[in-house]
Amino acid sequence: MTRQGTLARPTGVRRALSSPFATLAVLVMTLLWTLPTFGLLVTSLRPQSDVAQSGWWEVFVHPHFTLSNYHDVLFNGGFGVSDGLMPYLVNSLAITIPATVFPIALASMAAYVLAWVPFKGSDTIFFVFFALQVVPLQMALVPLLQLFSGGAHVGSATVFPALGLGGTYAPVWLAHTMFALPLAVFLLHNFIAQLPRDLIEAARVDGASHFRVFRSIVLPLATPALASFAIFQFLWVWNDLLVGLTFTGGTPEVAPMTARLAQLSGSFGDHWEILTAGAFVSVIIPLIVFFSLQRYFVRGLLAGSVKG
Amino acid sequence: MWADASVKFVNTFGALAGFAGVLLVLFYFGGRAKGRMSRRLAIVILLGPGLLLLVVGLAVPVVRTIYLSLFNDDSSKYLGAGNYTWALQNDDIHQVLLNTLLWIVVAPLVTTGLGLGLALLVDRLRGQAVYKSLIFLPMAISFVGASIIWKFVYDYRDPAQPQIGLLSQICIWLGWSHPPNWILSHPLNNFLLMVVMIWVQTGFAMVVLSAAIKAIPEDVTEAAVLDGARGWRLFAHVTIPMIRSTVIVVLTTVMITTLKLFDIIRTMTGGNFGTQVLANEMYSQAFVEFNVGRGSSLAVLLFLAVLPLVAYNIMLLRKEREVR
Numbered sequence: 001m002t003r004q005g006t007l008a009r010p011t012g013v014r015r016a017l018s019s020p021f022a023t024l025a026v027l028v029m030t031l032l033w034t035l036p037t038f039g040l041l042v043t044s045l046r047p048q049s050d051v052a053q054s055g056w057w058e059v060f061v062h063p064h065f066t067l068s069n070y071h072d073v074l075f076n077g078g079f080g081v082s083d084g085l086m087p088y089l090v091n092s093l094a095i096t097i098p099a100t101v102f103p104i105a106l107a108s109m110a111a112y113v114l115a116w117v118p119f120k121g122s123d124t125i126f127f128v129f130f131a132l133q134v135v136p137l138q139m140a141l142v143p144l145l146q147l148f149s150g151g152a153h154v155g156s157a158t159v160f161p162a163l164g165l166g167g168t169y170a171p172v173w174l175a176h177t178m179f180a181l182p183l184a185v186f187l188l189h190n191f192i193a194q195l196p197r198d199l200i201e202a203a204r205v206d207g208a209s210h211f212r213v214f215r216s217i218v219l220p221l222a223t224p225a226l227a228s229f230a231i232f233q234f235l236w237v238w239n240d241l242l243v244g245l246t247f248t249g250g251t252p253e254v255a256p257m258t259a260r261l262a263q264l265s266g267s268f269g270d271h272w273e274i275l276t277a278g279a280f281v282s283v284i285i286p287l288i289v290f291f292s293l294q295r296y297f298v299r300g301l302l303a304g305s306v307k308g
Numbered sequence: 309m310w311a312d313a314s315v316k317f318v319n320t321f322g323a324l325a326g327f328a329g330v331l332l333v334l335f336y337f338g339g340r341a342k343g344r345m346s347r348r349l350a351i352v353i354l355l356g357p358g359l360l361l362l363v364v365g366l367a368v369p370v371v372r373t374i375y376l377s378l379f380n381d382d383s384s385k386y387l388g389a390g391n392y393t394w395a396l397q398n399d400d401i402h403q404v405l406l407n408t409l410l411w412i413v414v415a416p417l418v419t420t421g422l423g424l425g426l427a428l429l430v431d432r433l434r435g436q437a438v439y440k441s442l443i444f445l446p447m448a449i450s451f452v453g454a455s456i457i458w459k460f461v462y463d464y465r466d467p468a469q470p471q472i473g474l475l476s477q478i479c480i481w482l483g484w485s486h487p488p489n490w491i492l493s494h495p496l497n498n499f500l501l502m503v504v505m506i507w508v509q510t511g512f513a514m515v516v517l518s519a520a521i522k523a524i525p526e527d528v529t530e531a532a533v534l535d536g537a538r539g540w541r542l543f544a545h546v547t548i549p550m551i552r553s554t555v556i557v558v559l560t561t562v563m564i565t566t567l568k569l570f571d572i573i574r575t576m577t578g579g580n581f582g583t584q585v586l587a588n589e590m591y592s593q594a595f596v597e598f599n600v601g602r603g604s605s606l607a608v609l610l611f612l613a614v615l616p617l618v619a620y621n622i623m624l625l626r627k628e629r630e631v632r
Binding site: 022023025026029030033034035036037039040043051052053054055056057086087090091093094097098101102105106107109110112113114117119125128129130132133134135136137138139140141142143144147160168169170173174175177178179181182185209210211212214215235238239240241242245246258261262265266272275276278279282283286287289290294 | 312313316317319320323324327331335338339340341346347350351353354355357358359361362364365366367368369370372373376422426429430432433439441442443445446447448449450451452453455456457458459460461463470471472473474477507510511567568570571574575576578587590591594595600603604606607608610611614615618619622
């Protein structure tokens, strides 16, 4: 990749825009982009009585902070809600970790076979994975829910038994795994197919089985791609509302935090101290993931959309 | 409550451990097989589970959704195209389709335009990493979280009271003493909700486009400059053509996200006040009204709307990969 000399002589558009105007415009935009989140954070740290009476900018005049909103929203719920967000936070973690691990394990295995163990029909199978990326998950929600709750029958014969998974995480894990597979296989296949042919063939000649090649050569080399996809999948599952809502019915036993927050946002529209603290709790884990793994994240983002 | 949480974690990590255990056993026995058998086992064990889940979880359900869309609410009566005529003749659904169309045209264009502008501006600034991170940050926030953030910005109070929402306060500071109830009654409420989508996705557009601009070979720009291209002409005749495919990929990606839009509407207005879109209406029909046929027909309509966009996007992506 050739770099545009950003510090060298600025040319053309760059020079035309390299004015105080550019700096000012970016500054204003950054401020606009950050202000709403900042307001949320400040509000979540103000006492309830202050929040009800004035905007968060008043905090610069009367600084007064407390952590009690967080305690309330996590453990008490407040306003007639028996449970706080804590059980939902646990649910979100319990949903997200397996729903990140399962698809990556299955997709990397499938991607290895499709890339390095060609067989009759493997191209067709890759195309099916590839083509199913176009399916919006709404297309699969109703049949999947019916399948999980009632099984599948042809006439009177049961093809697939009713699993009785209501009230467990399994349907959400399965749904997220299924929906993630096409993209995961596609991206990981592209990466795994580009590994050096010599390396894999040499190991095969030495008598290593495909299982061994996959475990000791492909997996370690594919770690960056796996990590980048894992971050995507983690954020995607953590931030999901539709799948979580559909497959958990919003119950405290299994529903993720997003489902609870959407519900709170409808019923407690005026209790901003609760809502803002809740929203911040839901944001904190993706933010940690994002900041600690930002390098992989942006790299993974670019791998899919820009050549170079 | 802690006991409850620990039970949940035991279940979760139990499932993970079980999954890992099954894989280990399969790998152990698969790895010991010899010759042709080993190859077949590798295909079955490594590809099998993923393929099975894909067929059971996506391929079959898609066909079944199309099938279900031809029946009434509990699949007892065949309606033919009945659900589709219902959707296309119903005034409420017209509003839903109109809103969806409005979203997928306006939100992606604004997002990509803003992202491109920012990418051009930010690249030459000192401390660009900080600006980029801050603008990219909303990408890590869930749409539910983002909706709560913006609902707070749009919060409506009687103008006689002290304001809590920033937007009304700014209007009052600027001398507009009676700002309206933004998202519940304002005629532009669809656009105000779109701001949330734009806010979340502009950082993505900026980062991707900025990388594309940096990837333009320096000699191309220099040749154009030697030929006398400056400013706007350089931008229109060199920069834009060089990043055209990336712009289209960004535009399409944002469009697909927009088409699947669900969380923002559900969290901010619940689809009331003329803000319902296709994905939410599908959810209401299928999972609130329990009209499986109508819900399925809306899902099919959504699919038909996404299909050309995504197909084009994927074709483009493939072409780029082949070039590489």
